[in-house]
Each structure stands twice: as C-alpha cells, then as structure tokens.
Amino acid sequence: MGSTPAQTPSIEKAMDGAVAVLTLTHRPYNLIDKALVHAMIDALQWALDQQARAVVLRSGLRHFSAGADLDAMLADTRNSDVLDWDLVDLLNAFDEHPAPIVAAVHGTCVGGGFELALACDLIVAAASTKFGSVEVTVGLQPLMGGVQRVAHRAGAARAKEIALLGRRYDAATLERWNIINRVVADEDLDTAVMVLAQELAHGPSVANTATKRLASLAVSHGIAATDAAMSELQRAIFRSEDFVTGVNSYRENGIGQAAFEGR
Structure with missing residues (x-):
C-alpha cells in the first residue's frame, strides 16, 4: 500500500x-x-x-x-x-x-x-x-x-x-x-x-457461466438455496448448441474431443 x-x-x-x-x-x-x-x-x-x-x-x-x-x-x-x-x-x-x-x-x-x-x-x-x-x-x-x-x-x-x-x-x-x-x-x-x-x-461457455452462478449462490446463500436454483440455471445449458455438440462428439469420438463454439 x-x-x-x-x-x-x-x-x-x-x-x-x-x-x-x-x-x-x-x-x-x-x-x-x-x-x-x-x-x-x-x-x-x-x-x-x-x-x-x-x-x-x-x-x-x-x-x-x-x-x-x-x-x-x-x-x-x-x-x-x-x-x-x-x-x-x-x-x-x-x-x-x-x-x-x-x-x-x-x-x-x-x-x-x-x-x-x-x-x-x-x-x-x-x-x-x-x-x-x-x-x-x-x-x-x-x-x-x-x-x-x-x-x-x-x-x-x-x-x-x-x-x-x-x-x-x-x-x-x-x-x-x-x-x-x-x-x-x-x-x-x-x-x-x-x-x-x-x-x-474452448469449453462450453453456457455451462461455465452456470457453474460460476452456482458457486456464487452456494457461497452467498448455502447449499439448499443453490439446489433450489439449479433447474432454472440449467435451462440454458439444455438449450445450448454446445450440449448437442458435446453429446454427439462423445458418441462419435469418445470423451474430451468436442469442439465447443460457446453457444
């Protein structure tokens, strides 16, 4: 200082x-x-x-x-x-x-x-x-x-x-x-x-954002409140292109090979 x-x-x-x-x-x-x-x-x-x-x-x-x-x-x-x-x-x-x-x-x-x-x-x-x-x-x-x-x-x-x-x-x-x-x-x-x-x-940006939100909620409001908020925060993940890309890549190439676009 x-x-x-x-x-x-x-x-x-x-x-x-x-x-x-x-x-x-x-x-x-x-x-x-x-x-x-x-x-x-x-x-x-x-x-x-x-x-x-x-x-x-x-x-x-x-x-x-x-x-x-x-x-x-x-x-x-x-x-x-x-x-x-x-x-x-x-x-x-x-x-x-x-x-x-x-x-x-x-x-x-x-x-x-x-x-x-x-x-x-x-x-x-x-x-x-x-x-x-x-x-x-x-x-x-x-x-x-x-x-x-x-x-x-x-x-x-x-x-x-x-x-x-x-x-x-x-x-x-x-x-x-x-x-x-x-x-x-x-x-x-x-x-x-x-x-x-x-x-x-290069990761799944929508999922990463939700992870940040969940961690912040857990710190501020505890586990029970965070559990209650999970479903709403996860809606965007299930609608994301990266989720589809990740599942298809897993089926075709195995784990860890997906090329995410952040959408």
Whole structure:
C-alpha cells in the first residue's frame, strides 16, 4: 500500500482468440483508487462486449499491485467516514461476468491488489510472489472483500490471521491453504495462464457461466438455496448448441474431443 501522483489509470485490453487479456499498467505500482476501480469495471464490460469466453487479469509492471493509493484514500475520506469508491460495484462486476476470470499474479500482491486477485475465479501465481492483507499496518482492514473471501476459501481462522497480523506470505503457503489455485515457476507464468485460459475459452461457455452462478449462490446463500436454483440455471445449458455438440462428439469420438463454439 502506498501513494503516487494522480494519473489516468491504464488497463491495456487485447483479445487472444476468445480470451480477453486485461493488463494493469497503472504506474508505478498499480495502486487502486476510484478511477482505477471504474477503469476495471469498464474493462470487464469491454470483455463482455467482445464476447470473450475467458478473461485474464495480469500486470504489465514489476508487481501485480501494491494495494490502495493511500493519499487518495485520505483525501476522499477527509470529510466522510465512508469510502465512496464503488468497491462493491467492482466485486459485482467480477462475480456477474459470465466468463471465467483468471488472475495471473507476480511480484507483490498486497492489500487491495490481493483483493483484486481474490475477486477472480482462479488465481495462478509465480513462485516468487508475495501476498498479504497488510491494511492493518496503516490502521485499516481489508476494504474490498478480502476477509470474507479468504474466510470462504481457507476458513475464518486463516482469514483472521492474515488480516489481523498484516504479514506477507509466499505463494506456496497460500496454495497449501487453498487461497490460490496454482503456483508455477516465475518464467512459466504467462504460458501457464494462457494455456489455462484457452482451455476455459474452448469449453462450453453456457455451462461455465452456470457453474460460476452456482458457486456464487452456494457461497452467498448455502447449499439448499443453490439446489433450489439449479433447474432454472440449467435451462440454458439444455438449450445450448454446445450440449448437442458435446453429446454427439462423445458418441462419435469418445470423451474430451468436442469442439465447443460457446453457444
């Protein structure tokens, strides 16, 4: 967490086949402020407009993100006890995006940067990455859903430990605690993430969207409510071309050979 002179936030947007690649280049450390929150929401909308079937969130700088812009936060809360940065809107944009979102993390990923990664569906990290909820060191607590998302992934005890102590953790530890999905050698990060993203993008997109919805429902409302919602969420799957394609491919070629079109 730190501060930097105000500048227009930058997120580079590109399509790699059906994968939308969103690259944070908000120098020097991808510090989060209200403008970057809105830029991130706009970037996710851009990916939706491109009909991306998977999304990668990465950094083009030395670090993934060093957290929030503290100077901007102080200024924006000087006359208010509410931080009006539309953080919940950003979390909703991640959660409601139909395509799976993969965070490719390297360098430092702390504070709001850690929470940005946690908002993604999957996290792949370079082995040398350092993670942490360090807000307590400046008299704060995680402001963008970090406590609850770590609690869901690793339990309340780990969430309290990480937020209350404000320490930094290596990627292997967080993988062991089930907070991140995969750790790879630093030099393999980009390749590993794109292989995973392309696999997701070539999957049955309608079914993948339903999977995201079910997982979110289970976290928010529990198993019984999610079970009750399954039939409605599955209607679109049974109407999809990919379901027909998958069944026909299974009959003709065996499992795992279907060429899905995302429809």
